[in-house]
Amino acid sequence: MIGSDETAIRRGGAHDAETVADLHALSWRTAYRGIVPAEAIGDGLAAERRELWALRLTADYGEPVDTPELLIAERAGxxxxxxxxxxxxxxxxLLDNLHVRPGRTxxxxxxxxLAEARAHVAERHPGAALYLEVLRDNTRAVAFYxxxxxxxxxxxxxxxxxxxxxxxxxxxWPAAQS
Structure with a gap:
């Protein structure tokens, strides 16, 4: 577990699927309100995210170097x-998701x-750049990145x-220099 005084970051797994899905849906509903059409973040979002994360976190990606990695940030458990x-x-x-619980941003x-993601890429994928896609109108996230x-x-x-x-x-973010 890697962490600062308050935030601990650990590797996630299949047992985290429901927690991550719920946090993902909540984050989308908060951050994307007024940016994406309401039906894209409506009633079916939580169930769709649960299905997505259950699949993502139990799939066999083959070689460990090809396997996606989930990082979970925790405070007080x-x-x-x-x-x-x-x-x-x-x-x-690809940094496919980076979400913080609404009210904790x-x-x-x-x-x-983000720092742990960059360190992980430098360690497990030497020479690899880290990149992400962010909605243009998500100005808070754009400013953060x-x-x-x-x-x-x-x-x-x-x-x-x-x-x-x-x-x-x-x-x-370009590959870390060794």
């Missing part, structure tokens, strides 16, 4: 955030998760539940 790292065929690693949890040294490397459209296309940016 409560899951307050998570990050999910997915190795890509092009040698980069701004307290260093996201920064701790820019403060944390992410470089905007692309603009594209992302697909959300229901087939909704939304503009997003790609932010990249």
């Amino acid at each position: 409560e899951a307050v955030g998570f990050a999910y790292l997915v190795p890509q065929p092009d040698g980069r690693v 701004g307290g260093g949890i996201g920064r701790a998760l 820019e403060r944390e040294g992410g470089r905007r490397t692309a603009a594209q459209e992302g697909v959300f539940p229901g087939g909704h296309l939304l503009p997003e940016y790609v932010y990249t």
Whole structure:
């Protein structure tokens, strides 16, 4: 377990699927309200996220180096955030999710998760860049990634539940130098 005075970060597993799914749905409903169509974050979201995370966290990805990694941030034993790292065929690693429990943002949890994600990539995927996709209109997240040294490397459209296309940016952190 890696942590600061208040935030501990641990590796997650299949037993965390429901907790992560619920936190994911809550985060989407809070952060994306007014950004994505209401039906994309509506009543079926929690069940869809539970199904997604149960599948993601029990799937066989083959070689350990190809297996995604779930990081869970905890404070006082409560899951307050998570990050999910997915190795890509092009040698980069996608930070597919970085979410902090609503009401707990701004307290260093996201920064701790991002730092641990970068350290994990440097250790397990030497030479790999870390990147993520963020909704263009999620200005709070965009500002966070820019403060944390992410470089905007692309603009594209992302697909959300229901087939909704939304503009997003790609932010990249280059491979750590050894």
